Amino acid sequence: MEKILIIGANGQLGTELSAALQQKYGQNAIIRSDIRKPQEEVGIFEMLNVLDADALLSIVKKYEITQIYHLAAILSAKGEENPIQTWNINMNGLLNVLEVARHEKLNKVYYPSSIAVFGTTTPSPAPQYTSMNPSTIYGISKRAGEQWCEYYFNKYGVDVRSLRYPGLISYKTPPGGGTTDYAVDIFYKAVEGEHFSCFLSENTRLPMMYMPDAVRATMELMEAPKESLSTHEGYNLNAFDCTPKELYHEIKKHVPNLEISYKIDELRQSIADSWSDTMNDDIARQDWNWNHKFDMESTTKEMLANLKKKFA
Ligand code: AKB
Numbered sequence: 572m573e574k575i576l577i578i579g580a581n582g583q584l585g586t587e588l589s590a591a592l593q594q595k596y597g598q599n600a601i602i603r604s605d606i607r608k609p610q611e612e613v614g615i616f617e618m619l620n621v622l623d624a625d626a627l628l629s630i631v632k633k634y635e636i637t638q639i640y641h642l643a644a645i646l647s648a649k650g651e652e653n654p655i656q657t658w659n660i661n662m663n664g665l666l667n668v669l670e671v672a673r674h675e676k677l678n679k680v681y682y683p684s685s686i687a688v689f690g691t692t693t694p695s696p697a698p699q700y701t702s703m704n705p706s707t708i709y710g711i712s713k714r715a716g717e718q719w720c721e722y723y724f725n726k727y728g729v730d731v732r733s734l735r736y737p738g739l740i741s742y743k744t745p746p747g748g749g750t751t752d753y754a755v756d757i758f759y760k761a762v763e764g765e766h767f768s769c770f771l772s773e774n775t776r777l778p779m780m781y782m783p784d785a786v787r788a789t790m791e792l793m794e795a796p797k798e799s800l801s802t803h804e805g806y807n808l809n810a811f812d813c814t815p816k817e818l819y820h821e822i823k824k825h826v827p828n829l830e831i832s833y834k835i836d837e838l839r840q841s842i843a844d845s846w847s848d849t850m851n852d853d854i855a856r857q858d859w860n861w862n863h864k865f866d867m868e869s870t871t872k873e874m875l876a877n878l879k880k881k882f883a
Pocket of ligand 1: 646647648684685686687709736737738739746748749750751752
């Protein structure tokens with residue numbers, strides 16, 4: 572029986588992945604952990620700072636953990652406020668997880684990567700294997716993390732799997748400190764009847780994905796037979812791409828009163844400009860049959876309907 576530890580379970584991805592894993596494996600098989608208590612405690616929860624390797628090991632032993640989903644990280648824009656701290660958390664957290672996986676002989680590890688690994692020398696659409704010169708410490712740590720994952724797979728046989736997520740759009744838990752966060756904020760403003768001030772310019776194109784697709788992709792990758800996987804670095808993962816202007820016009824079809832203005836944040840604009848505006852994910856589609864379900868139109872409908880219910 573699998574026993575799964577989720578590190579960073581209260582975050583944007585962690586909240587929804589925890590619920591999906593609890594549904595699949597049962598509540599007692601999932602140990603949620605984070606540095607803060609969750610607002611709502613569902614199932615087993617442990618306080619854990621992933622930098623504390625002893626605490627991590629004792630939780631792994633206590634629950635006889637067989638898989639770890641290591642989701643804790645500082646995102647792109649927030650990471651620039653304190654690069655050394657970001658490197659420490661993003662990198663040493665991963666190394667603690669890989670070490671415990673190696674010594675305790677865990678079955679599998681999941682490590683999220685990001686479009687932040689790409690840079691200005693990456694062509695568009697970004698191929699799976701390409702030139703990468705990430706410009707943020709978050710991107711540098713994700714790229715190095717991917718390489719550590721491949722290294723632990725080759726050298727120690729740790730079955731670690733990873734996806735390069737686009738910007739994730741969800742209504743359950745807000746993101747924090749990312750460059751793609753505008754694509755979530757705009758929906759909240761639309762539903763709350765407020766003006767939306769966008770920190771990226773109207774024509775900044777970025778890859779995006781609705782959270783249910785991201786959760787399904789993660790679970791499908793983790794369930795794929797090991798022999799079918801051709802990489803243990805992050806797989807490119809694509810759904811749709813859009814600019815703030817395009818997303819605004821799509822939402823406006825449902826919320827005609829929504830107004831937008833642009834107040835560019837230089838840091839986040841420069842980060843977005845350095846990222847690829849779309850990715851080629853053919854290898855994920857070939858290796859483990861990845862296929863997205865949601866495009867910009869269906870994501871918009873779902874986000875608005877669910878946020879309206881949430882605020883009703
Ligand atoms: C961010 O904007 O930093 C994240 C990401 C694309 O990894 N959402």
